[in-house]
Amino acid sequence: MTKPDGQLAFDELGTPLRATTFVVFDLETTGVSDEDTITEVGAVKIRGGEVVGEFATLVDPGRGIPPEVVTLTGITDAMVYAAPRLDAVLPAFLEFAEGAVLVAHNAGFDTNFMRKACLRHGYRWPRPTVVCTVQLARRVLTREEAPSCRLSALAELLHARTKPNHRALADARATVDVFHSLLERVGSVGVQSVEELLDYIPEVTPEQRRKRTMAAELPNEPGVYLFRGPGDEVLYVGTASDLKRRVRQYFTASETRRRLREMVALATRVDHVTCAHSLEAQVRELRLLSSHKPAYNRRSKNPKQAWWITLTDEAFPRLSLVRVPREVALGPFRSRGRAEDAMVALQDATGLRPCTVRIPAQRAHGRPCALAELDRCAAPCAGRQSVVEYSPAVGAFSSLVAGRRVEPLRRLEARLIAHAAAQRYEQAGLDRDRMRVLVRTLDRGQRLAALAAVPELIAARPDGTGGWEFAVVRHGRLASAGVARRGVRPMPVVDMLAASAETVLPEPGPLRGAPAEEVGVVLRWLDRPGTRMVRCSQPWTEPAMAAASWRGWLTRADAALDRLEVSR
Structure with missing residues (x-):
């Protein structure tokens, strides 16, 4: 409970500082950039104000140490020549610091080096609680008392027994003395636990x-x-x-x-x-x-803020961006820009005209569309066509969205490959990015639509304590939710939830009127490992020719884009 004056009660105090194990550590490195690495690790384990262990080792960085770093630290290439490599030092340090609160002076620098080293060498960074003595000193000491929060300045001010000298263990020992002195000061203002200390450091x-x-x-x-x-x-x-x-x-x-x-x-x-x-x-x-x-x-x-691509209702249908989708529509898109990219890809894949949106259109024939900057367009960009000639394009769009055909995607892929073979890499990259948006939205939209088509679905997940969590889903909406705790028979709970669930009347549109965000949240819950189907009013299925069959292509395209970003 909480006391009337707002003071925390005893059961909310957290872990007492005197009962907490801290590992105060320091690193020496070849520099400060992401390409630099560690040359020395020093750490001191303390508990209840007493030193209970120390860890110190030089590290072979696998490269030369810059002269300015040698001057600063005194660590030379000859000193680290026979030292262990970092991949051998990391597991020993992680074991030494396991379960402890890490403390460092300018902790962001040291923990960032350690975290990246773990990532580089395949070790899991445990994400420990971290206390920075620089931040703590700035919170405890006034500017007049401590104009500088450098370790050497604080060590002198607070009468540390060890003088820091840019060697890892000596600096860690000096940080221990500084840390203990700062803890004495925060204790006088009522900070007695780790949680209170972490709350106290920022003002x-x-x-x-x-x-x-x-x-x-x-x-x-x-x-x-x-x-x-x-x-x-x-x-x-x-x-x-x-x-x-x-x-x-x-x-x-x-x-x-x-x-x-x-x-x-x-x-x-x-x-x-x-x-x-x-x-x-x-x-x-x-x-x-x-x-x-x-x-x-x-x-x-606003659940209606999503964009959808649909066809206009006219003899020569055009691709149109709308907020409220028709029965056949591609989406949802979170931004208009992504919808416009997908619209250009659809134009190249099907031959339909996206002249209802302001975009710098680039037709498959390579000539810019003069009507692309208009909000309305009365005639086809490529010349007059008969309804008979134009209907296959409409059918291609409808079949692609419904998951009955993937030929339009193959057409886009062939176009992309042709651009790459002709060394038109800029155009190939543009086509790839637009196709990525189209495939990803097709896949998500088809999955959401498949769930929204089911009148009623009841699913269960284990709650981790021997009981069950239940959800009654109707046309993609959560109609009822409940739990059966351990020892309670689950099926009577399911029947009760189904009987009391909200009535959901489907509306026109691919998601039967359900908000796309809500259907997405429900789908992610159903997709989690361990979810079981209890009851389903009709089979929950996805089309055989859905965009899910292109996930492999999407993964390769994403990886190519990531490599390009890294190389820049």
Whole structure:
């Protein structure tokens, strides 16, 4: 519980500093860039103010040490010639530091080197809690008292027993003395646990700390929380697996985003909706965002903001960008720019005209379309065609979107290969990027549409404690959610949830009127390993010629683009 004055109760204090194991470490390197590597590691393990172990080793960097670094550290090539390589040092250091809180002076530099070294050599970086003595010193000491927070300056100011000398173990020992002196000072202001120390380091206003009483009555259960302002307006909506713990974080230094600190300053209370499990919380969040449109949420607050590509209703149909899709439509696209890229790819694949959108169109014949900058176009760009001649293009679009044909994608691939063979690499790259957008959106849209076509689907997931989480999905929407705890018979719960589920009437469109974001959230929950189908009113199937068969091509295209970005 929380005391009336806002002070944390004993059960919320966290891990006492005196019972915490810290590993204070320091690195010497060949430089400061990403290409540089480690030449020495020094670490001191402390607990309850006592040293319980030390770790020190030179490291063979596999390259020459620059003269300026030799001058600074005194570490020469001859000294590291017989030293172990970094891939042998890393597992020993990780074992030494396992389970401890890491401490370093300018910790961002040292931990970043260690993290990248682990990634380079195939070791998992454990993401430990890290305390930076530079940040702690700047929080504890005034500018007049400590004009500089360099390790040598702090060691002299705080009377460290070890003088730092740019060697890893000596600097780590000096950092231990500095760290202990700083902990003595924060202890006088009530910082007694690791959690309080981490909250104390970034500055938190007294008003922000006082407001954490707003989280006092929240349950430790999954759900949705709503911050409300002075006029009872909704300022912010979020989800949490533990409502109380998550909301309390907004009133501590762990919340560093200026925008949300401003929101907390305006908030007068926090409402909540308890949910059965994470899927219900995510769906409720989407619906509340759409309903309240809170000012401090950056996530989309309008489910109708997605773009779709469809055909106009006329004798010579054209590709058209719309917000509300027809029965046959390609999407959803999160941005108009991506939709325009896909529209150009569709034009090349099917021969249809995308003249209802302002784009610098480039036709398959290589000539720019003079009508591409117009909002409306009364005639086909390539000349008059009969309905009989034009209907195959319409059929190609409809079949591609529905997953009945992939010939248009093969046509695009052949065009891309031809450009590459002719060394027209710029055009080939442009075609590849547009095709990537088209294939990825086709795949996602077909999967969402397949789920939205099912009138009712009931699925279950293990909750990790021997029970089950259930979801009743109707036409892609979450109609009901519940749980059967360990020892409770699941099928009566399923029957009750199905009987009390929301009635969902399908509407026109590929997603039967369901918001694309909600169908996507439901689909990701169903796709997670361990999900089981309980009941399905009709088979949940995807077309055999769906864009999913092009995922291999998409993976190769993405990899090629990544290699290009790295080489730049």
